[in-house]
Amino acid sequence: xKEVEQNSGPLSVPEGAIAxxxxxxxxxxxxxxxxxxxxxxxxxxxIMFIYSNGDKEDGRFTAQLNKASQYVSLLIRDSQPSDSATxxxxxxxxYQKVTFGIGTKLQVIP
Amino acid sequence: xxxxxxxxxxxxxxxxxxxxxxxxxxxQVTMMFWYxxxxxxxxxxxxxxxxxxxxxxxxxxxxxxxxxxxPNLTFSxxxxxxxxxxxxxxxxxxxxxKNIQYFGAGTRLSVL
Numbered sequence: 356x357k358e359v360e361q362n363s364g365p366l367s368v369p370e371g372a373i374a375x376x377x378x379x380x381x382x383x384x385x386x387x388x389x390x391x392x393x394x395x396x397x398x399x400x401x402i403m404f405i406y407s408n409g410d411k412e413d414g415r416f417t418a419q420l421n422k423a424s425q426y427v428s429l430l431i432r433d434s435q436p437s438d439s440a441t442x443x444x445x446x447x448x449x450y451q452k453v454t455f456g457i458g459t460k461l462q463v464i465p
Numbered sequence: 466x467x468x469x470x471x472x473x474x475x476x477x478x479x480x481x482x483x484x485x486x487x488x489x490x491x492x493q494v495t496m497m498f499w500y501x502x503x504x505x506x507x508x509x510x511x512x513x514x515x516x517x518x519x520x521x522x523x524x525x526x527x528x529x530x531x532x533x534x535x536p537n538l539t540f541s542x543x544x545x546x547x548x549x550x551x552x553x554x555x556x557x558x559x560x561x562x563k564n565i566q567y568f569g570a571g572t573r574l575s576v577l
Binding site: 387389397398399400401404443445452453455456457458 | 507508510513564565569
């Protein structure tokens with residue numbers, strides 16, 4: 356059973372701080388990793404994807420992948436109240452089924 | 466990316482009836498997916514729908530309960546049949562474009 360594990364939270368950070376969201380996955384064969392943001396009552400929206408070990412930056416967001424440790428993270432710099440949402444980590448894609456984690460609820464406190 | 470239109474956005478249905486959810490993609494895609502999301506839970510894959518072949522169902526989901534059509538490369542439907550209150554959930558369709566899944570807005574289903 357392929358699994359993606361996340362702490363469900365909530366993770367509370369003050370406005371302007373760095374939010375760090377973490378995820379581990381069980382399938383060493385996973386090649387693609389995704390972070391989706393889901394606002395309450397809305398569908399998941401892609402934030403970042405990463406395929407290679409290391410960091411990938413896009414604006415205030417940085418995805419980090421460590422395949423040896425089977426670990427994926429998402430850093431959100433200068434967190435804003437509008438970043439308050441549930442963040443879903445996912446692994447797989449292409450010819451592999453995508454497995455989603457339960458999501459981490461992030462609360463950015465003004 | 467892909468823009469996915471899903472309808473209805475919500476519905477309230479009576480026990481024993483069926484509901485068909487439609488999903489339209491703005492480009493041709495090979496793989497489409499149907500998920501269910503219970504409140505506070507993650508996404509559970511119901512089935513994968515590839516054009517020109519039968520849908521592939523995940524463990525715990527059967528074709529008689531969740532028949533799926535995929536008549537062309539831009540459209541798919543999911544029917545929730547003989548509904549019971551346990552089917553109350555959010556149903557999401559997604560399409561894969563360049564290895565990335567994009568989601569429709571979802572259908573919030575309540576069964577009385």
